[in-house]
Amino acid sequence: MTYDFAPLFRTAIGFDRLARLVDTLPQDNVSYPPYNIEKLSDDNYKLTLAVAGFSADDIELTVKDNALIVAGRVAEDTSKAEFLHRGIAARAFTRRFVLADHMVVEGADIANGLLHIAIKRVVPESAKPRKISINNAVSAKTISGEPAKTELPKAA
Numbered sequence: 001m002t003y004d005f006a007p008l009f010r011t012a013i014g015f016d017r018l019a020r021l022v023d024t025l026p027q028d029n030v031s032y033p034p035y036n037i038e039k040l041s042d043d044n045y046k047l048t049l050a051v052a053g054f055s056a057d058d059i060e061l062t063v064k065d066n067a068l069i070v071a072g073r074v075a076e077d078t079s080k081a082e083f084l085h086r087g088i089a090a091r092a093f094t095r096r097f098v099l100a101d102h103m104v105v106e107g108a109d110i111a112n113g114l115l116h117i118a119i120k121r122v123v124p125e126s127a128k129p130r131k132i133s134i135n136n137a138v139s140a141k142t143i144s145g146e147p148a149k150t151e152l153p154k155a156a
Contacts, residue, residue, distance in 0.1 A: 013037055013045050013047065013068070013097055013098070013099055013100065013103060013119055032089060032091070032093055033049050033050050033051055033072070033089075033093055033095070034049070034050045035047060035048060035049040035050070035095070036048045042121075043120055043121040043122075044118070044119070044120050044121075045103075045118075045119040045120070046116055046117070046118060046119070047068075047097065047116070047117040047119060048114055048115065048116050048117075049070060049095065049114070049115045049117075050113060050114060051072060051110065051113060051114070051115045052088060052089075052113035053074065053088055053089070053090045053113070054072050054074060054090075054110075054115075055110070056110050058072055058073055058074055058075070059071070059072050059110070059115060060072075060073075061105065061108055061117065063099070063105050066098060066099045066100075066101070066103075067096050067097065067098055067099060068096070068097040068099055068105055068117070068119075069094065069095070069096050069097075070093075070094070070095045070096075070097075070115070070117075071092075071093070071094045071095075072092060072093045072094075073092050074090045074091070074092065099119070100121075101127075102121055102122055102123045102124070102127065103119055103120070103121055103122075104119070104120050104121075104122045105117060105118070105119055106118040106119065106120050
């Protein structure tokens with residue numbers, strides 16, 4: 001018996017550097033609306049949702065607890081049109097995408113029935129790698145090979 005974990009990775013943005021995914025948010029409606037996730041560079045991503053029939057006023061974007069929530073609500077159709085076939089979905093939806101740490105939603109645009117959401121990894125200075133000096137009683141040097149500026153106190 002094999003398990004297909006691909007569906008877990010379809011709604012995560014920024015986890016490609018990490019070898020793990022914790023999907024803590026349930027998907028209410030897994031197939032609507034369809035979407036793409038593009039990696040533009042190491043730190044930039046673009047999420048595109050097909051939202052034909054929705055305007056910018058009908059869509060709400062919310063970031064909460066490392067999750068991007070995209071919700072669409074269409075106003076009631078008050079026209080008295082008689083449809084012979086209605087293939088363009090205009091139903092309400094909510095899509096949740098898990099965001100990795102330090103992922104920031106920078107903005108969104110809607111054009112030609114596509115909602116484009118720009119997402120960027122912004123790592124704070126405190127979380128970036130830094131060199132730590134190592135002091136030795138015989139020869140004090142840092143990891144980069146430069147002499148250390150401080151020495152540890154000697155035991156009495």
